[in-house]
Amino acid sequence: MMDSETKSLWSHLLGEAMDGELKGTVLESYPSHMTDWANWRAENPETTVAKLSRTSQRYRTEFYRNPSQFVVGIAGGGMAKAWNFQQLTKTPIVNDQFSDQSLVVVFDSKSKTALTFSRTLDDQVLTFEEKDKAMVDRETRSVWNRLSGKAIDGPLKGKRLAPMVSIVSFSKAWVTFHPNTTGLTKAELEESRAPRRSRNRQPRGDDKKP
Amino acid sequence: MWQRLLAFSLLFPCLSTADAQEREFNPVKVGRLFGRFQPITEFPIVPANKAELEPNELVLGVVVNGKARAYPINMLTGPSREILNDQLGGAAIAATW
Numbered sequence: 071m072m073d074s075e076t077k078s079l080w081s082h083l084l085g086e087a088m089d090g091e092l093k094g095t096v097l098e099s100y101p102s103h104m105t106d107w108a109n110w111r112a113e114n115p116e117t118t119v120a121k122l123s124r125t126s127q128r129y130r131t132e133f134y135r136n137p138s139q140f141v142v143g144i145a146g147g148g149m150a151k152a153w154n155f156q157q158l159t160k161t162p163i164v165n166d167q168f169s170d171q172s173l174v175v176v177f178d179s180k181s182k183t184a185l186t187f188s189r190t191l192d193d194q195v196l197t198f199e200e201k202d203k204a205m206v207d208r209e210t211r212s213v214w215n216r217l218s219g220k221a222i223d224g225p226l227k228g229k230r231l232a233p234m235v236s237i238v239s240f241s242k243a244w245v246t247f248h249p250n251t252t253g254l255t256k257a258e259l260e261e262s263r264a265p266r267r268s269r270n271r272q273p274r275g276d277d278k279k280p
Numbered sequence: 281m282w283q284r285l286l287a288f289s290l291l292f293p294c295l296s297t298a299d300a301q302e303r304e305f306n307p308v309k310v311g312r313l314f315g316r317f318q319p320i321t322e323f324p325i326v327p328a329n330k331a332e333l334e335p336n337e338l339v340l341g342v343v344v345n346g347k348a349r350a351y352p353i354n355m356l357t358g359p360s361r362e363i364l365n366d367q368l369g370g371a372a373i374a375a376t377w
């Protein structure tokens with residue numbers, strides 16, 4: 071992409087000017103995530119919506135039918151870490167670290183929604199686990215909504231985890247833009263770096279997304 | 281100001297993995313036949329009950345200063361549509377994917 075003001079060229083995935091007057095400048099990123107409309111509306115009933123004419127019909131939850139092709143990743147400070155959707159399908163709550171931050175990666179298999187939240191709340195680092203299909207922290211046994219990051223029962227009821235800036239991407243794109251990424255297995259990295267095979271292609275149209 | 285308000289036209293910057301340690305910038309120009317795309321800075325914003333979306337359609341969702349907005353991916357697809365210059369919660373943002 072290019073900005074009209076300086077004609078600098080920017081990378082979508084990095085948010086960084088790659089060429090031109092602003093080369094090396096990185097835009098501030100806001101926490102955002104991709105999910106389905108039903109989930110977003112349920113979690114954000116007052117949401118507004120950008121309404122333009124449709125240019126596609128294919129971007130629905132079925133788009134993620136090959137979960138191994140996708141990752142959710144975090145980058146910053148010259149480092150990057152990613153978590154593959156295939157692994158998240160098996161382990162939908164991952165307590166992890168990135169740089170000096172404690173975070174939890176959560177995955178909703180039904181909507182194929184991947185989110186990242188800080189595990190630090192009021193100077194306490196929480197550890198999350200799945201119990202009876204709910205997300206519970208070991209320290210207080212509070213129950214959390216994994217899509218909103220909000221405690222819905224227990225001592226921390228009403229508290230909310232801080233969302234982190236993360237991006238859902240094709241694993242191939244993530245590895246291209248973050249060649250030194252951690253978090254992926256050797257096999258996942260090799261698969262991401264291999265030329266795309268026809269059997270992995272999306273059915274039609276624009277295949278560079280998301 | 282440029283950090284807060286960018287109006288984009290489209291190029292797709294790509295990085296080569298030929299040398300994993302050294303990034304090589306090889307932008308691919310799109311829309312050659314049509315010239316530069318005009319930046320999108322104005323478009324309808326509607327409440328949820330006017331969205332006319334199906335439950336399983338993917339959206340990119342963001343909350344800025346307590347204000348939530350969804351960008352339906354099926355409306356952001358195509359070279360001329362992939363960047364929306366918007367205002368939300370008092371901030372100038374570019375929604376892109």
